[in-house]
Each structure stands twice: as structure tokens, then as C-alpha cells.
Amino acid sequence: MPANAPKKVVLAYSGGLDTSIILKWLQTEYGCEVVTFTADLGQGEELDPARKKAELLGIAPENIFIEDLREEFVRDFVFPMFRANALYEGLYLLGTSIARPLISKRLVEIAAATGADAVAHGATGKGNDQVRFELSAYALNPDIKVIAPWREWDLTSRTKLLEFAEAHQIPIAKDKRGEAPFSVDANLLHTSSEGKVLEDPAEDAPDYVYQRTVAPEAAPDTPEYVEISFERGDATAINGEAMSPATILTKLNELGGKHGIGRLDFVENRFVGMKSRGIYETPGGTLLLEAHRGIEQITLDSGAGHLKDSIMPRYAELIYNGFWFSPEREMLQALIDESQKHVTGTVRLKLYKGSVRCVGRWSEHSLYSEAHVTFEDDAGAYDQKDAAGFIQLNALRLKLLAARDRRLKG
């Protein structure tokens, strides 16, 4: 056993086969005490079996932590991110990325509460999630140890994993004997699928990959309209009914999923340097983005909006790369939050067979001035002659450039 082996480890534990193997491996490899942490982030699985499985694997009841984090997840992570209209590489709503910091935060907090000196996760050495888990953990506790068994152990094939499981009396569900045709991550914001049958980016994803949205072809033949209300940049009500953050996202997921909205077939650049292909389903988040953009259209000033747009790619990249708990993400958040003071009002969306469109928006905070824009007589709100001076001064440097070109050629 290495000299600096962990003595007590908090493991991000799903109750599934893989993290059960990790649990046992930590015990046998390091002889350390294991604390399990299982969070409900809206992945749609019951948590009770995780408790039973942990107990079965010998975890003491006081070392089993099971928590419903859905409200915290949406309120403190998803909503702040949506204030930025964040999209990674133009299209991806960051559903996996945004969940990792919260899990790490609780791992580190539970470590402090239970006197553990290490945390462990089940992410592989090829992906982004290891980075996100570990950067978050180190940012919150610089002395914490992080154990990433997939980078350490020699269980490098499905066969070896199953052998290890059998050797340690870990129950294996029948359908886990064969290899899953793809790998899934889910939380209240999205479901992502990747690997194996999805590895050829030229091939359309098979229909059975999609789990949270009906096919657009199978969606209702009649459009549905929904109104989302915002206060200071965050959604607060659906169709006039006030709801908690997690409730709103749950409801939007139902609506979006029913209409086949939020599917994304995507090849992205991982932080670790390679391209990968993923299938994402973000039904509620897709509605939320469209609605937030809609309410910003009338309540956000152009200077504020253009500044937000220009820093958004960096903000999204930071979250994707795992830097949620970093000074620069917090600085950008301060900038974004400052912009949202008046992003209050209501938007109407039209949902239909795979797409969502904002078709109306209104607000007491609106900056839209019919008096200024109207084709009709504007009663002096705007003096068209001002435009001449505006253009002349904007043109001045262009004229000086053109005059130089002419002079040098002439």
C-alpha cells in the first residue's frame, strides 16, 4: 500500500455496477474506509436501491449519504448559467458540465464532515468529467486527495471488471452482463449518450438512443403554446403559475420532451484534446434558452447584450473545462448578473414537432419603444435628421482611409 494511501474516501456513488466495483476496489486496494454519496440531480432513478447496495457492500449507515440536490442544482448552477445564454461551441447546453461542480462540492463538504482525506469518482481518464470533478475538489480544498480508479487500476476490460465483481460478491444485474451499446449521463437538465454505436460521426444515431424526448415525427400534430415568466433573469413561473426552480425545469422537460424538442447530435472538442461525438437531449433547457433570449430582447440594452454575447463563449468554455469554481468564472458571473436586473417579464413559446420559437414577449421593464420605431408619425420622438450627423461621424475615418488609398495610388 502506498505511503500516502487515503485513509477515508468519499465516493460519488450511483449504486450501479461500475461505482460498486470502485467501492470495493477502494476497500481492497487501499484498505480504506469508504463513505458513499448519492445525489438526486434529477437523473430519474430512485435512490433507495443505492442505499441498500451500499449497505450490502458493507458501508456503515452513518457513512451513507443520500441527498436530493435538485433545487440547489437548478437554482445555483443551471439558472446562473442560463443567464448567460451559454452554449459550448455554438450548440451544446452544457448539461453534464454544470452538474459536476455541485457533486464535487458536496463530496468535499462530506469529507470535511466525516473526517475523510480523499474523494473518489468514477470518471474515465479520457473524458472531461475527471477534470471537472477534480478541479472543483481542489478549488474547494487544496489538500484533498482525489482517487480516480479508472486512471489507476488494471481492470481495463469488461471481462476483468465482471471477474472482479464476481470475486467480491458484487451483484450483477442480468442486463449488465453484455456491454451497453452506449454510455449515458443524466440529470435534470439533460441526458447525454456517447460511445460505441455512436462513435462514427457520419452515422445517424439509432432511435433507441433517445430517452427523454419523443421523435419529432411522433410528437403531437398540434402546436402547444407556453408562457414562461422571468424575474431578474431567472424563470419563475409557467403559464402564470409560480414554481420553484427545479419544478420549473421538470415541467419544461415534460413539455419539451412531449414535442420532441432539444435533441442535439454533436461532435465536440474535449478539454483533454480529442474530439468526441455525443447525443444530447435537453428539452427543458432548450425552451429555457429560447425564452430567456426572448425576454432579453425587450429588456436588455444593446450595449449590455453585445457585451454579454462577446464573453459568452469564454464563460461556456470555462464551465465545459471544469472551472466553475475559479475567479474568472466568478468575475464573468458578476458581469452577467449585473446585466440581469431588469430581465423580468413574460415570453410566449410555440412548441411543435421538434422546434421551439418565441412568438411574443412583454414586460413592464421593456425598452422597446413603439413611439420611436413606428412607421407612423412618431410625434417627434426621433428626429431623422440626427441620422445624417450620426452617419457622417461614423463615416469620417472610412473617408480618411479612402482618401489615403486614393492619394497613394494617384
Place this chain on the structure above:
Amino acid sequence: MPANAPKKVVLAYSGGLDTSIILKWLQTEYGCEVVTFTADLGQGEELDPARKKAELLGIAPENIFIEDLREEFVRDFVFPMFRANALYEGLYLLGTSIARPLISKRLVEIAAATGADAVAHGATGKGNDQVRFELSAYALNPDIKVIAPWREWDLTSRTKLLEFAEAHQIPIAKDKRGEAPFSVDANLLHTSSEGKVLEDPAEDAPDYVYQRTVAPEAAPDTPEYVEISFERGDATAINGEAMSPATILTKLNELGGKHGIGRLDFVENRFVGMKSRGIYETPGGTLLLEAHRGIEQITLDSGAGHLKDSIMPRYAELIYNGFWFSPEREMLQALIDESQKHVTGTVRLKLYKGSVRCVGRWSEHSLYSEAHVTFEDDAGAYDQKDAAGFIQLNALRLKLLAARDRRLKG
């Protein structure tokens, strides 16, 4: 007549009632010679009537210029812009903005060829188009005069305009007697509608506003797949058939329009300082953007892609504001074009009832490495242990920050 009154003016002339009134007003107000320029940018109207109308209004045949600019428009303006995945304020494909510089360029060139000292346009004093026309004109000829009758004359009501038309024997089509319910601009890239019945952003646009796309509800019940090929960032073929730029966009418009794709209900920030609401239809452009993003996903490096993403909002803003012919737009174009050397390959899109999704992409220039990303044995392409060092060094500064916080609190 003012001392610096124009002697000869090239007018951007559509053949419609408004620019016919301008034509006559220029003649009467300034006593100047008028040259008409009518361009086919794919707006879908015949140009012959414009020639006849100009002749009727007394323009000499040698002063009537009618040109088909569709290929130049798509090749030298639309395609370069799409290399950037340009979207104004997150959503607008800049269909009006991108057409103005080309019209100004031809106006200035025709002025030089005909010895005119001025150009004139029919844009109002409240909009962006006046800015775009004039900045382009001044950037190409610093001494050109620009006449913007809408900012000068006193024909400030529909009634006065019609009286002027009647007084000057300008034919008025029957359906122009009443006010149009909204205002339209069209070219090969898009149709925009704004004003009047569209002025309340809370109200859904009536269905008769849409001119180039069927309603998604009326689109075919069966999805259609289309393959678009790119070379160095520009579309070159549809379903394997090579086509000219304008032919490609025309064909994509048919496909997108048939499936109800590319509708946008949008409140935007005008350069002149007010918000306005527009309805845009960009069927072909919407397909093109999705396809271009798809091919970039596998052929563009992350460093290149993220840099492009970060400067895109500024690039789009420049085009929107009328700075196509500016050093900074050309600098950004040089950056963007440098990135497109390997953006070559083919994308498959799925079109269905209002939405388009990229569902496959392949290329000899692909950077996607199944060997690296695979969940299967990667035969040593990637050493997972490298990730530990990668994370440690990325985490180092975060650890130092956390240690400081602890030290100062402790």
C-alpha cells in the same frame, strides 16, 4: 437649389412606387440627371418592369442599369459571412445587412462610370439601411455625395406621397393606394418583414406575413435528408451535385421553405439606438449554418474554433452596423478565412416540419480520431495517466487560491 446640389445621381431603383417617387423628386428638387440602378439579388421580382418604368419616367436608356448580381452576392458576401457562423444577437442571420454593401459598391462604380457625383437610396432615417448604404459608399469613394430623400423631404405621410405621385404622373398600382400592412425586404438570403401589424412584440405575427416558407404545420409529414458538401468553408454541392454559389442557395431555399425552416420572430437592437421587431425567413441560410457548423465540428481544431466563436459577435455586429468595407471587418475576415483551409467535407441534414438537424458528417480532412476517443481498447493512442498531470497543473493555481483563503481565515 442648394449650392452643393448634386448634378447627376445614381439611384438604387426597384421600380416600385417609393423609389419612383424618389426618382421624380430628385429631378424636381435638384434638377439633376438621374441614373437608375436595379439589381437582381434574388428578391424574386422581375427586373423588366423596372426598365420600363424608368423609361416612362424619362430616364435615358444609357442611364438605366439592370444587373443580375446573384452569383457575386452569394460568392463574395454571403459565403464569406457564413464562414464565420455569423449571428447577430444570437439569432439573426443578417440577410438584409449583407446585401447593402454590394448595392453601394455598384452604385459607386456606376457613378464613376457615368460621371455622377452622387448616389441616392430609399432607406428611411430610422433604420439601419441608411447607415449601411452610406458607410459603404463613403468607404469606397470619400467624395461621393449621398442623397437620402426620406431624411430630407416633406413627404411625411402616405397622403402626401400619393399626391406627389399623382402630380408627377407616376403610375400607382391599385393595391398601393392603401397602406401595406407591413414592410418587406427580400434577397436570395432572406425575406424580412417589419412595421405596422408587427409593431407589437407581444403579438404573434399573422400567418400572411410569411412569404418564403410554409408553416411548419403545413410542411410534409415525412422528413427529408439532404447532403451538403463544402470546400474550404464554402458550400459546393448538394446531394453530390456541384453547383454555383447562387444555385446552391436557391436550391437550399426551396428545400428549407418546403419544410417550414428558417422562420425567426425577433426583437433586435438597431445601430441607431432603438429596438425593432422583425420577422425573418432565411430557409436556405438556416440549412447552410447548420451544415457549416456540422462540417466544422470534425475539421476544425478546438483552438481555431474557439477563437472564431469568440470574435463572431463582433464580426456580426460590424456587418449589421454597416462596416463591411472597414479595416476591422477585413482583418476579422482574414482571421476567419485562415481557419477554413480544411473545412472540406460533407454533412447530412434532416429537415422536418420547421427544424433542421445535422445527423452525420464525414471528411478526408477530419480531425476526429476514433482511435483516441473509443471506449474500446485504444492500442496506446492515449495514455490515461497523462490526464493526472494535466489536471494537477491546471489545478495548481486553484489550489494556491484555496490555500490563501484558508490561510487568511485560519
Place this chain on the structure above:
Amino acid sequence: MPANAPKKVVLAYSGGLDTSIILKWLQTEYGCEVVTFTADLGQGEELDPARKKAELLGIAPENIFIEDLREEFVRDFVFPMFRANALYEGLYLLGTSIARPLISKRLVEIAAATGADAVAHGATGKGNDQVRFELSAYALNPDIKVIAPWREWDLTSRTKLLEFAEAHQIPIAKDKRGEAPFSVDANLLHTSSEGKVLEDPAEDAPDYVYQRTVAPEAAPDTPEYVEISFERGDATAINGEAMSPATILTKLNELGGKHGIGRLDFVENRFVGMKSRGIYETPGGTLLLEAHRGIEQITLDSGAGHLKDSIMPRYAELIYNGFWFSPEREMLQALIDESQKHVTGTVRLKLYKGSVRCVGRWSEHSLYSEAHVTFEDDAGAYDQKDAAGFIQLNALRLKLLAARDRRLKG
């Protein structure tokens, strides 16, 4: 008199000849009541004469406002700007730009307090100051009228101005009979000089232009060291002595001026589209910038610092262009302020014959870790082997690019 002529105007009044002429012109042109506002921003002139002059010109005592704004100027404008290390076009410390918003703020507030419907300033129609005054005024009161006599009147030559002054019994100091050889603006942050003898950017500025700094050649032959302490990004003490913001800047001006520091000969791009040449003297500000950078070097994280650096040019441009009171400046300020929480500590500067260099810095908030960086044995603080993995993953995309190039050529 125009229908919408102002009834009561608050004039930014220096007590000099030009603003005295404006005062009288406002009275005669508009027949309006004039309120004078004279601020001490550290320009180094006594304010009492301004009061006397105003009285002499018939301003009622209750309409004469004279205020010492030095502390507010430094605390709420200069210091927040220096948190950003703001430089316009790489070199200019924005000494004029940052004073204008405060003057406008007080003009608007005094207008509200006195029931005035307009404000007036003495900036010309060619410069940036008119823009800064007016944008600030409109941002604080959308209905305020702004009178800019230089853009309106016909007093377009020195002769006409003097004639007007004589005709209205405005006293003319003897040295004002001839034209000043250049134009000066001054406040606690800087002195700027421009125009006339300075208009040829090829010609060195004559020595008599400089007013606040000795020539480096005339500075002491012995270097002087000074220590500046910061708390949360703002200077709070010099050589260990705590001082108020304005006192600190005053003291730094003395030190810098004595050593010939902070002279800038500069050709800049005005917002209104032309280039102009200015001579700036910012002795204290130059020290402050060097010191602030020095303390940030050890207390600011790289992620935070690089983000600040990247937005700085836009922040500086906003201030230069007059957008201090804009949402986007406030958003950027929120970002910058968020970064300064730990910018606390002390810096030692060396001043010598025209230049200043930071030669030492220390702080309890330091992130500098001798344990990590040392060439000596680091006792395990840093594992050099981590660097291998760090490099491999940073290199991965570059390798994939190189492999593609090889493949396509091969």
C-alpha cells in the same frame, strides 16, 4: 427665440473668458436664467474668482454653485478605473475622459435641485468632451436639454469672441487678447495640452507645454523610493501613512512631477472619427498604474488577470467615448471589482529621471509560492512528472493536426 428654448440652464463654469462668454450668450440668446457650477477637481486654480466673476455677470448668489469634488472624483471615478489598469490605445491614462461624467452628474443634480430644464458646457463640436458631457447627462436624465454653444453660435473666430465679450462688458485679461498657443485641460489626475503649436505630430512638443512635470533632465540625480499600499485594489497609504484618495493622488503627483514622470506625447483616435495629438502629463497616475500592476502580480490569479487584461481595452474605450454611465461599463466594473478582493499589499517603486519601476512587492494575500517555484529542493510541493502529462494533453490536438497534414500530403 426657438419654441423649445431652455428656461433655466446650469452651466459648467470655469470663470475663464470662454465660459463667461457662454454665460452671457445663454442669457442673450435664450433669455434664460443661468445657474453656474464650478467644481474643484484638482485643476489647481482657485475657485473664488469664479464666484466673483459670476456675480459680476449678474448671477444671483443662490444660483452660484462651487464645490470641491476632489475626493469624490478620485474615490468614485479615478480609483475604480485604475482597478482595471485602463489605458486607451495602449498608452493614455484617460485623465480628461474620467472627469467628465462627474461634472455631468453634478450638472444634472443641480438642475434637478434648482428646477433647471437644461445644462450647458463649453466643449467644441470637434472633440470627445461634448460626447462625454452629453451622454452622461442624458443617461442620468433622459429629458434634460443640453446646450452646446460652440456647435450653435456664429462666434467662429477669436475676433468675434472678443467683440462679443467687449460688447457685453465681460472682462478680458490682458494675456487673453492674443491667442493661447495651445489648449489645456487639467484635473487632479492629469494635464492635457493640445492644438495649435502641437498640431504637427512630427514636431516635438516645446518644453513650455509641460506644466506639471519637470523635464527628466532637470529631475533629481538621485533616485527616490516610495512605497504604496493597497486594499482591495485601491491605494490607501504612501510610505506607510494612510491617506484619503485625493490626498494620495496629490502626493503621488508631487512625487512623479518632481522626477519628470508621466509625460506622454500621443496621437489618438477621437470618438468623433479623427486623429488628434495631445501632450499628457499624468505623474501620479503613472506611479499608481505601475504600483497597481505590481501588487496584482503577486495577489491576482492568472485566470483573473488574463480575463481583466482581455476586457481592459473595451473598458478603456467606453470611458474614452463617454459611456461611463452605461450598463456595459457597469457590467465590466462588476467584473473588475470582483477581481480585486485580494489586491491588498504594498509595492515599492523606484523613481528616477522620467521613469518609474516597481522593484518590490509583498502581501499577506500573496499567491506567490517560493515553495513551488524554487530552484532548490521543493520538498514535494510540485511533481515535475505532472508536466509530462500536462504537455501531452495540450499537445494532443496539435499532433492530430500535424497527422492530418501529413496524411493529406502523403
Place this chain on the structure above:
Amino acid sequence: MPANAPKKVVLAYSGGLDTSIILKWLQTEYGCEVVTFTADLGQGEELDPARKKAELLGIAPENIFIEDLREEFVRDFVFPMFRANALYEGLYLLGTSIARPLISKRLVEIAAATGADAVAHGATGKGNDQVRFELSAYALNPDIKVIAPWREWDLTSRTKLLEFAEAHQIPIAKDKRGEAPFSVDANLLHTSSEGKVLEDPAEDAPDYVYQRTVAPEAAPDTPEYVEISFERGDATAINGEAMSPATILTKLNELGGKHGIGRLDFVENRFVGMKSRGIYETPGGTLLLEAHRGIEQITLDSGAGHLKDSIMPRYAELIYNGFWFSPEREMLQALIDESQKHVTGTVRLKLYKGSVRCVGRWSEHSLYSEAHVTFEDDAGAYDQKDAAGFIQLNALRLKLLAARDRRLKG
């Protein structure tokens, strides 16, 4: 010996003790053939001794490469970088960073020419140079092996190194027996010193650290003026005399060094995550930056200049981090180079006791228009009334914001 041990290695060889130890270590550790590459980048050392030393250590003559790269270094690396006015973290002229890519390029090329499968360098595992060497090498040859002995071997103390040297008959100069008090890197652009006596950032650097510049106090008591001419952004002549790139930089180093210009005491953020303190001397580069900015002031448009300024921090960071040979650096270079077409003209600098100031600049490509900016009658070049419209439209959105605030409060 590891299975994938290198067979033939090209070593970046200075001829000094450390790289001689590496040479021998490569031979003994891997039993591989060693090729030495010694470049003259202007570090100011003779190269002949390196050849003799290599021969002495048993390198075959055909495996000894000694090259004068000074012109290529300045022309293809230093000058392109100076077109950007690149400064890392506001102050550092990147003298070390910019030399590494060229060395790597030649290493990889010599490897190809000699059939070597690996390259080796003498950078430690804590610094940036390892990253710069290796990213460049991998970007140019994805299959090259890179050997970094300092990360691999167990010669972790001075004593062990000297023992290894003695055991292998490597001559040790007497003054190398003791430890150097700091570590030095030099090339034509700069000298950097770091480590040991410099490790406490609170302590002023001792005077003996400076090697290339006299102390300002010891510089001439009389200012010196120098004129630098530029063509398309690159310096081409000094005081009217055309010179090659390396000759120009050499001459500027003499001038700057004589006047004590270009010293920097700096704490920077390394890419590998820690802060370090360095003393930099960049005499010629400091003059070049000031001159380049000066000529840009009159020849570069504001739109172009502001865009350059805004991307400069990212460009500098890329070079600092070792990404010279990356798509994004090349994209930014394309943008920068596009801006330099008219950056042609001459600048006059004043050098005096540690500081340099631009005091004059002129060019046929100048955009400075005395006609526009003059305080005198401008003969109609500029209509001051245009400013009113310019301000009104820039203010419009601010007025709408202020009106909203008033409405919501009212």
C-alpha cells in the same frame, strides 16, 4: 532500457555544463546516438567552443550542427510578434517565449535530415520552456519523441550532477563548481534572469544581475534621439540607414543598453500554474515597441487599432504558453498582418536614463488630418453640427434606459 527508447536524438546543445551532462546521460541511459544542435540566436556567446566540446564528448562531426539563426529569428518570429505590440500580462516582451519555437523547428528538421526519432532539451519540469519546446516539436512532427532529462533523471542536486560529470569526464569550468546565484537565458531580443537570489519578489534585484543594460543612473547625461523607419509594420532603417532585421535589433540593443532602457522586474504567471519572478532586459525591443506604437498612431485606423488591442492579450498568451505553431496563433497573425499594410513611416524616439519616449512621427501613409482636427478654421472639412446627431443617436438607448428607471420608480 525501455522498449520505446530513442535510437537517435537531436539535442539542443549550448556547450555548457548542463547540456553536456544531458548529452552524456542520453548516451548512457539510452545507448542512443546523439546529434547536437547549437544555434546562434544572438545570445552573445561564441559557438566554436560548443563544437569542440561536442567533439570531445564523442559526437561525430556530421552529427554536430551549428547555425546562425539570428536573421530568421528576428525576421520570422520577433518582427511578426512586434506587429501585434505583444505584451504578456501588460509588461513582458516575451523574449524567451519567442525563441523556443525556432529552436524546436530546427530540432525537428535536423531530426528528419539525420534520421533521428527524438529530440531533447535541457529545460526543467517547472518552467514554461519545456512546454514551448515540446508543443512546437509535436506540432511539426506528431510522431517525434521528446526527451526531457530534467523530468526523468535522478540527478536532482548540484552534487549529483557534478559527480555524474566527473564520472563521465565532462570538463567542469572552475566557476561552475559553486552554484550560480541566478539562472540566465539570452538571445538577440532579451536577457532574462531568475531564481535563487531573485526568488523573493519583495527584494530589489542586485545590480550585478543586469547584464545588457547599464543602470539608468550610469547612463549618459544627455538624451539621444534616434529615428526608426517602418515598412508594413516592420522596422527597416535606423536614422535613415536601411538594415537587415537582425542588424536593426542589434543596433537598437546597443542604443537601449547604453541608456539603461528596457529593464523589467516582474512577477508573472507561468503556464504550469505557479507565479515566478524574473528580471528582464529588453533594450532594443523596448525601443521597437515604442516606435511601432508611434508609427501606428498615425497610420492605423481606430477600428483596426482597437481590434488589434483587444486580441493582443490572447496573442501574447499563446506565445507565452508555447502555441506559436497553432492554428489560432496563425489566425491571429493573419488578422494582425492584414492591419499592417500601411504601417509605414518614421518615428523619432528620445532615449534618456532608463526611459524612451516617442516625440515625433511622420508618414506618407498618415491618416492624421490637420485639416479636420485644427483649432483654426477648417474650411468645411468637418461640420460641427454633425456631432449633435451623432450624440443624439448614441444617447438614444441611454435615454430609453433612464426613462425606464424613472418609469419603474415613479
